[in-house]
Amino acid sequence: MFKSLISNILRKSHLLHLSDKLSYLIRKFRNLSVNKEFRRQNPTIKLPPDYLIYESFQLDYKKYYSDSHETAIWLKELLSKHISLFNVNILDWGCGPARITRHLPTVIGNACFYYGTDYNPRTIQWCRDHIKGINFAQNHLGPPLEFNDQFFHIIYGISIFTHLSEPMHKAWMKELSRILSRGGIMLQTTQGSAFRIKLTKKELELFDAEKLVVRGQVREGHRIYSAFQPEAYMRKLFANLEVLEFIPGEISGGRPQQDVWIVKKPNPDAR
Numbered sequence: 001m002f003k004s005l006i007s008n009i010l011r012k013s014h015l016l017h018l019s020d021k022l023s024y025l026i027r028k029f030r031n032l033s034v035n036k037e038f039r040r041q042n043p044t045i046k047l048p049p050d051y052l053i054y055e056s057f058q059l060d061y062k063k064y065y066s067d068s069h070e071t072a073i074w075l076k077e078l079l080s081k082h083i084s085l086f087n088v089n090i091l092d093w094g095c096g097p098a099r100i101t102r103h104l105p106t107v108i109g110n111a112c113f114y115y116g117t118d119y120n121p122r123t124i125q126w127c128r129d130h131i132k133g134i135n136f137a138q139n140h141l142g143p144p145l146e147f148n149d150q151f152f153h154i155i156y157g158i159s160i161f162t163h164l165s166e167p168m169h170k171a172w173m174k175e176l177s178r179i180l181s182r183g184g185i186m187l188q189t190t191q192g193s194a195f196r197i198k199l200t201k202k203e204l205e206l207f208d209a210e211k212l213v214v215r216g217q218v219r220e221g222h223r224i225y226s227a228f229q230p231e232a233y234m235r236k237l238f239a240n241l242e243v244l245e246f247i248p249g250e251i252s253g254g255r256p257q258q259d260v261w262i263v264k265k266p267n268p269d270a271r
């Protein structure tokens with residue numbers, strides 16, 4: 001919470017982007033030798049530029065590549081409980097530099113069609129240039145996406161709503177619901193109750209009143225723009241979808257984990 005107070009002061013004085021750049025340089029320096037070693041042992045793995053990894057995740061090549069293969073397996077296991085993973089269109093909304101998407105053709109198989117979108121043009125350009133077999137597209141901060149109604153059987157977004165304002169929560173939920181097929185599945189992660197430990201007193205009051213807590217005053221969508229979603233807030237946001245699973249985030253090693261939501265678009269034609 002002390003850290004949050006400091007970051008809120010930096011935010012108000014418009015110094016947070018600068019302090020984030022500094023934090024990037026510190027991480028780069030700290031992880032220099034482990035990252036160098038990873039590159040030496042894995043010379044054929046295509047790694048994005050450091051800032052793209054940092055901006056969307058953690059500047060640790062092993063975590064970006066090897067550990068994220070495990071995340072792709074976790075994703076497959078969760079999704080396959082609810083939908084067939086054969087011959088379906090799958091969208092990674094807010095894919096960043098393909099941390100998870102890049103593993104899906106090997107983890108799920110080549111019988112599906114994979115898509116990734118992000119609002120960051122540099123990350124999408126890198127993905128297009130380096131990751132084959134996946135269709136990448138750039139979107140704007142707000143909708144629409146370029147896809148037809150009901151195009152996707154599966155949409156997932158790992159830590160995207162966590163960087164968006166309230167109007168964007170509403171606009172994107174509507175847009176993602178539009179492109180999701182009837183009977184299709186969506187998985188989203190959010191910063192729920194486990195993140196209470198990070199909130200200031202004022203923010204906690206809002207959170208406990210089931211309101212979205214937003215730390216803005218920086219570029220929306222950026223890693224330092226943060227939103228925290230109470231469970232009841234998300235349930236209202238998913239009003240037109242059926243919640244199949246809600247996995248509350250826990251605190252692991254002192255760090256809060258995100259909530260996982262799996263929802264389904266109703267199919268009135270299904271018996």
Ligand SMILES: C[S@@+](CC[C@H](N)C(=O)[O-])C[C@H]1O[C@@H](n2cnc3c(N)ncnc32)[C@H](O)[C@@H]1O
Nearest residue numbers: 056094095096099118119120141158159160221
């Ligand atoms: C925390 S990163 C997560 C990246 C990726 N999902 C992962 O798990 O590695 C958040 C991502 O959301 C993207 N993003 C932020 N706002 C977005 C928007 N309105 N539409 C699409 N992507 C967005 C950012 O560019 C960034 O890549």
